[in-house]
Amino acid sequence: MSDLLLSEDRDRVRTLTLNRPDQLNAFNQALYVALAEALCEADEDPEVAVVLLTGTGRTFSAGTDLLEMKETASGADDGESHGFIRLVDALTAFSKPLVVAVNGLGLGIGVTLLGFADLVLASTKARFKTPFTTLGVAPEAASSFLFPRLIGRQNAAWMLLSGEWISAEEAHEMGFVWRVTEPDELLATAWGHAATLAARPISSLVAVKETMTASLRPGIEAARELENAKFAELLGGPANIEALLAFAEGREPDFTKLPPGA
Template sequence: MGLLIADDARVRTLTLDRPDALNAFNEALYDATTEALLDAAADPTVAVVVLTGNGRAFSAGTDLLEMHRMATDPAFQRGKHGFLGLVDALAAFPKPLVCAVNGVGLGIGATVLGFADLAFMSTTARLKCPFTSLGVAPEAASSYLLPRLMGRQNAAWMLLSAEWIGAQEALESGLVWKVCEPDDLLPTARRYAETLASRPISSLVAVKETMTAPLRAEIAAARERENACFAELMGGPANLEALSAFAEGREPDFTGLPAGW
């Protein structure tokens, strides 16, 4: 399933473990991570969840080869939860969520930080929201959450440009809380997670509830807008050109698309 789960000191660490695919989310990994979050939410022995990646990537986002099959094969079998189920679980997760960005984060590997209560990032990691380079729309309420975290112009650049954001830029913009040397990343994230986990779970849940409750309606509305745009654009000329270019190992060329694309 590509997910490692470990418990220690009331902290559950979820490690994305598809290193050969840069921890990209296929349907199986979306389902496994969603189930792990639902289980952690319900488990009275878990106070905090840490999410990180194995290898040189945090997550390369949605598996584009599988996404290409999804867009072109009517018989493609989707998972139980999929991308939307994972975002549902993130939005509803009642306990502190700590992200430790160990390497490259693209797509959901970047937008997940909108749901993190604390985010740590390796000095060698980079983040990218590749939506315009894929001919699609934002996802995971990032059009609402990233401007809140980073400010409008920093978020606009990240969402519009599909360019890489380095660790220092992520720190200065407020997208992450602390930047660590690679070997210090997970120990540092765990140290802070264990501090939180030493507090009463009931209090942790109450604090998070009072912080996130005012945001839920806006998150839901942003997701509806994004999903409508995504549904319109996925499978369109720009998206098919981007996915075909990825499958063929070339750069996409959007200059020859019909007007308006």
């Protein structure tokens, strides 16, 4: 297991912990691949009934590593962007219960992956943001399909269109989060619920999850295809470049001076 991702097994619950605290658990390619492989391994392990995912430090995940995104947008990387796709493939295919304990801030993929979770618990200090419009790009990870079904069209529209922060309490009211706890109670509470599930027959857990998610798969695949096309179309465009330059320069982006329609 990579140092970027910690793993611990107890009572048929595998706890995976994002471990880039100095980078606010932002996903670089290595972390995308590590989590994707860990999910696949847990899915295939007959001793694992449930996966519990959380993060170290004060942030669950700050999303995609923007420095790496800037290299991708400028054409300076080696073209390897497979890690994100591998992770979403793994989340889509994961057949066992996935419980997520959001210990702090969640941005981008740190929010959109929650659309694949079966239970989401959050600290009172957690906040959520899908910054696609503020980065000049399109949604990801089938969030354009999953979010409206999870929290309703208008709540999803606000999250995906505005790029504004959503508090843990607001997320709970929307139905995006199942339980909200005090920070020092979060992991124990989440693990307790995961352990309750893990005491059930794995075959039954898998069957229940399959019956709940099978009808969603065609929509997930269609949404991912369209999102990926739109994301590729916008990545490196005027709005995205302005957003990434603003981030690098420590200022707010100014989209008012872009060419018409950009």
